[in-house]
Each structure stands twice: as C-alpha cells, then as structure tokens.
Amino acid sequence: MGRDFYSKSFFAVDDAKIPTPEGVKSCCIVVRDGKIDGLVSSPPASVEAVYDAKGALALPGLIDMHAHLRDWEYGYKEDFASGTASALAGGFTTVVDMPNTKPPVDTAQLLRRRIIDASQRIYVDVGFYAFPTKGLEEVRRLAAAGALGFKVFTYEMSWQDVEEVMANVSRTSSLLLIHAEDAEVLERRRAAAKKLGREDVASHPWLRPKKAETVAVEKALELAHKTGCRLHICHVTTTDSAHLVQKWRQIGVQASCEVTPHHLMLDASAIRRLGGIAITNPPLRSLREVRSLWRCVGEGLVDALVTDHAPHALSEKLVDKICDIRPGIPGFETALPLMLTAAFRRRISLSKLVDMMCRKPAEILGLRDRGLLARGSRADLVLVDASERFRVNSSRFLSKAKYSPFDGIEVVGRVKAVFVRGTLAFEDGEVLVKKGFGEVVEPRRQELRR
Ligand code: DOR
Ligand code: ZN
Numbered sequence: 112m113g114r115d116f117y118s119k120s121f122f123a124v125d126d127a128k129i130p131t132p133e134g135v136k137s138c139c140i141v142v143r144d145g146k147i148d149g150l151v152s153s154p155p156a157s158v159e160a161v162y163d164a165k166g167a168l169a170l171p172g173l174i175d176m177h178a179h180l181r182d183w184e185y186g187y188k189e190d191f192a193s194g195t196a197s198a199l200a201g202g203f204t205t206v207v208d209m210p211n212t213k214p215p216v217d218t219a220q221l222l223r224r225r226i227i228d229a230s231q232r233i234y235v236d237v238g239f240y241a242f243p244t245k246g247l248e249e250v251r252r253l254a255a256a257g258a259l260g261f262k263v264f265t266y267e268m269s270w271q272d273v274e275e276v277m278a279n280v281s282r283t284s285s286l287l288l289i290h291a292e293d294a295e296v297l298e299r300r301r302a303a304a305k306k307l308g309r310e311d312v313a314s315h316p317w318l319r320p321k322k323a324e325t326v327a328v329e330k331a332l333e334l335a336h337k338t339g340c341r342l343h344i345c346h347v348t349t350t351d352s353a354h355l356v357q358k359w360r361q362i363g364v365q366a367s368c369e370v371t372p373h374h375l376m377l378d379a380s381a382i383r384r385l386g387g388i389a390i391t392n393p394p395l396r397s398l399r400e401v402r403s404l405w406r407c408v409g410e411g412l413v414d415a416l417v418t419d420h421a422p423h424a425l426s427e428k429l430v431d432k433i434c435d436i437r438p439g440i441p442g443f444e445t446a447l448p449l450m451l452t453a454a455f456r457r458r459i460s461l462s463k464l465v466d467m468m469c470r471k472p473a474e475i476l477g478l479r480d481r482g483l484l485a486r487g488s489r490a491d492l493v494l495v496d497a498s499e500r501f502r503v504n505s506s507r508f509l510s511k512a513k514y515s516p517f518d519g520i521e522v523v524g525r526v527k528a529v530f531v532r533g534t535l536a537f538e539d540g541e542v543l544v545k546k547g548f549g550e551v552v553e554p555r556r557q558e559l560r561r
Contacts, residue, residue: 116162116535120144123154124162124492124530127169129484130461140169142490145533149486162535164494167527170465171484172204172235172491173447174472177288177345177369177417179439180206180237182228184213189422189511191232192546194443197420197510199234199537201443202493202526205473205481205552206420207238207259217242219252226257226551233549234542235531236491238476240288243276244268250279257553259476260286260343265327266294273331277340285554286475287335288343291327291352292319292393310432312386316379316394318433324393325351332359332366343475344368346419348393349400353407367475369415372449373440373516375404381516387428387436389516391421405458408467414475416450416467418442422512441512445503449517451495451524477555490533499525509542 116122124140129150141148141155154161180194189197198206208229210216216225222241229237238259243250250261261280265273273289280287300318304310309317328344332355335342347353347368356368373391378398381389389395396404407413421439430436450468453459473482480489500523505515529537536544 116160119160120533121158122160122162123158124164124169124494125154126166127164127494128166129169130465132462135168135461140484140492142530142533145490147484147486147488147490150484167494168461168497168524169484170202170493170495171469171482171488172493172529172531173202173468174478174482175203175206175418175420175443175446176415176472176476178206178208178420178443179211179422180208181212181422187511188424191229191237192234193509193511194420194422195232195234195237195549196542197441197443197508199529199531199542200509200526200540201445202447202495202529203235203443204491204493204529204531205236205238205478207240207476207552210240210242210262211264215242216240217245218249219256222253222256222258230551231547234536234544234546235549236552237549238552243280243287244272247279247282251283254283254285254554257551258285259552259554260288262288262290264290265331266290266292266297266323268294270330270334274334274338277334277338277342281338281340286341286343288345289327289331290345290392291331292323293327293330296320296323296326310434312390312431312433312436313383315382315390315433316396319392319394321349321351321396321400324349325355328352328355332356332364335359335366336362336364341365342367346371346374346393346417347413348374348396348404350403350407353404353412357412367414367471369417370404370408370413371417371419372442372446375401375408375453376449377401377516385516387430388514389440390428390433390436390438391419391440392438408459414467414471416446416464417472418446420510422510425512425514428514440516441505441508441510441514443510444508445515445517445522447493447495447526448503448522448524451497452522455523478552479555490530492530493526494528496525496527497523499523501525
C-alpha cells in the first residue's frame with residue numbers, strides 16, 4: 112500500500128484488532144485530517160481510501176517517556192535521524208529525550224538549539240527534558256523554552272541540591288524525573304571494590320546494590336512531599352522502590368514510576384553471558400527480584416513502561432574493566448515484541464500493555480491527545496502482526512547501536528505499519544516519511560505558571 116497512502120486525509124484502517132479491558136475487538140478506525148474520527152464496524156462509504164490491516168493488532172502509537180537520542184558530540188553513538196528511525200521501526204510515535212548529551216541540556220539556549228537541530232532531522236515526535244541544575248531563573252527559562260520535564264541523576268549531587276532543584280521545578284509546575292541511586296551507598300561499594308581489586312564485569316550488581324536505589328527512592332519521595340514537586344522515578348528495579356512510591360502516593364505525593372523491558376526480561380546472569388552488552392544502570396537484578404518486579408507490574412504499582420534506549424558504540428561496551436564500560440541498552444526495536452511476547456505468555460494483559468506504553472506516559476506528561484485510540488486523538492497508530500514469530504537480529508536495527516542482549520531470542524509481534532498524525536510513516540521495514548517529518552512536542556502552555 113505504501114506510497115499511495117501518503118497523502119490521504121480521510122481514510123479508514125479496516126480489519127484491525129484493538130485490545131480492550133474486555134478482550135480484543137475487531138474494528139475499523141476512521142482517520143480524518145490527522146486525527147481519529149471514530150471507531151466503527153466497517154469503512155464508511157465517504158472515505159477516500161481503505162487501508163487493509165489484515166487482522167493486525169492496532170495500538171495507539173507508543174510513547175517512550177525515557178530515551179537517549181544523543182546526537183551532537185555523541186552523534187557517533189546515535190543521532191536524531193537514526194534514533195527516531197529506530198523508534199518508528201519499534202512502533203514509537205512520540206519519544207522524550209534525556210538531557211545527558213554533550214554538551215548537556217541545562218540552559219534554555221542549549222534547549223532551543225537542540226529543538227532547532229532536532230526539528231530538521233526527526234522522523235517521529237520528540238519532546239525534551241532538561242537538567243534543572245542552574246538555578247530557579249534558568250529552570251523557568253527552560254520551562255518556557257519547551258522542556259517537557261526535568262531530570263536529575265541523584266548520585267551526581269547532594270540531597271540538599273536535590274531538594275533545591277525540586278523546589279525550583281515545583282514552581283514551574285513541571286515534572287522532575289529522577290535516576291535514583293544514592294551517591295554514598297555507591298561510593299562505599301566503589302571503595303570496597305578498589306580494596307578487593309574487584310573490577311570484573313560480573314561485579315556490576317554488587318557495585319550498585321538494591322540498597323542504593325531504595326535509599327534514593329525514599330529520600331526523593333520525602334523531599335517531594337516537603338517541596339510539593341511532581342516526581343517520576345525512572346527505571347525501578349526493585350519491589351521496594353515500587354512499594355515506596357505507592358506508600359508516599361497514599362499520603363498525597365504526586366509520584367509515578369516506570370520499568371524497562373530489560374529489567375523485566377533479563378536477570379544478572381545475563382551479565383556473565385554477555386559482558387558489557389548487558390551492563391546498564393541501575394543494573395540487572397537477581398531472578399528472584401525480577402519475578403517480584405513482575406508481581407508489582409501485575410498489581411498496578413508501576414505506571415509506565417519505557418525503553419531507556421541508551422545506545423553506545425560497540426567498542427564502548429566490549430571493555431574488560433567494569434568502570435570503563437558505558438552502561439546502557441538500545442531498546443526501541445525490541446521493547447514492543449518483548450512485551451507482546453510477555454503478553455502471549457500471559458504475564459501481562461494487552462490492555463495493561465497499552466496502558467503502560469501509551470495512556471499512562473501521555474497522562475504523566477500531560478499530552479492530552481496522545482496515547483489513546485479514541486475520537487479526537489491524534490491518529491498515531493501502530494499495526495502489529497501478532498502471529499509472526501521471529502528472532503531478534505540487532506544487525507538489522509535502524510539504530511546505530513547494532514547489538515542487543517536479546518539477540519537471537521524468539522519473540523512474537525512484528526511491527527508492520529506505523530501511522531504518525533494520519534500519515535503512513537513506516538511499512539514493512541521501510542521508513543516512508545522524510546527527515547524532519549516529526550514534530551517537537553512542547554508542554555501545554557497553561558502548565559507553565561509563576
Ligand atoms: O544505563 C544507563 N545508561 N543508565 C543511565 O543512567 C544513563 C544511560 C546512558 O545515558 O547511557
Ligand atoms: Zn536513561
């Protein structure tokens with residue numbers, strides 16, 4: 112169907128299957144002027160064209176609220192074009208970029224530069240987080256310049272500084288995302304490792320213990336309570352973290368949390384098998400912890416599923432000493448098949464998967480017209496052949512990072528087609544739109560006050 116479809120503004124996607132809490136339902140999705148016009152049983156006679164989904168599963172375009180698109184001086188790891196092509200191939204139509212770039216995004220001037228650079232090169236919609244580390248006035252300027260939220264790595268700063276940052280972010284009504292690992296706990300382990308001469312890859316989970324995470328999660332929640340800051344905890348890997356979020360939520364803290372497919376699908380034994388390819392922060396945990404993390408997902412304690420797509424050059428991964436390995440896993444092109452495989456094995460329902468990969472991220476970020484297959488929403492759609500089995504093959508990734516800890520494993524659910532704002536942007540492995548087709552996602556203006 113491909114290119115014929117490019118310019119149609121009023122069409123129907125027929126014979127699609129959409130997940131609902133009551134099970135999968137067959138339906139026809141009507142699209143008009145880039146928005147969903149309605150869900151009906153058969154194509155209306157007035158449409159210009161009908162796209163035959165051939166029984167594919169139709170999901171709202173996935174929203175990844177945690178990704179590293181790199182570019183700039185890290186363009187050798189990934190750039191806006193390769194990163195967003197990879198996102199598109201994985202079914203993501205909106206991704207939000209982390210600010211740990213080179214140089215880091217910590218001023219409004221740099222954010223504006225990043226937005227201009229991205230807008231010429233992105234294939235899907237991209238929002239940007241910024242670092243809130245340059246004082247209240249700069250935080251205000253960053254919010255006004257279009258930051259969708261702010262991010263801190265708690266192990267890079269004192270808790271006093273985290274508190275100040277939270278107070279500042281809360282004054283813009285924005286969201287603070289935190290990478291929660293406590294500096295002191297990490298430092299103690301680093302010192303002990305030095306004494307013992309432990310620098311092998313397998314030491315990674317020991318060097319960054321669960322305690323580093325839970326101590327940081329608890330402190331951050333306490334400070335969010337004190338400052339009134341809206342808080343989102345990135346990549347929780349322990350059940351304690353998820354329970355702490357729930358506990359503080361019950362006493363009024365506005366907090367949410369996320370999990371990655373790699374923390375759900377892999378355990379620390381992968382590090383022995385795969386070395387640097389399986390190194391990520393926070394680290395992979397024991398099989399026991401992974402099983403309990405799944406229980407937290409089942410109980411609804413984890414809001415969002417994110418990729419934490421964190422590409423590096425292969426040479427930065429294949430290093431002997433743990434301190435020299437760049438942490439991070441490319442995740443755009445494996446996240447959906449991995450989660451659909453989990454759904455196939457009944458570890459998660461399809462409607463919960465859509466909640467965690469679409470609806471909740473949109474809600475947390477305040478993106479009103481995304482993440483839902485409903486009348487009036489943007490026509491961002493992903494069609495998946497849920498019966499196709501295949502093996503992960505990272506050499507075919509559109510990302511520059513052509514490696515994966517999931518290489519060779521069998522998954523179900525191939526992304527067949529992706530519509531972005533009602534335009535067929537990807538079909539059968541091919542990107543059909545031009546660089547710059549993606550739009551920069553900005554916060555709703557009324558969110559910015561004071
Ligand atoms: O594994 C990780 N990779 N954890 C982080 O916190 C940063 C990220 C990156 O930017 O590579
Ligand atoms: Zn990250």
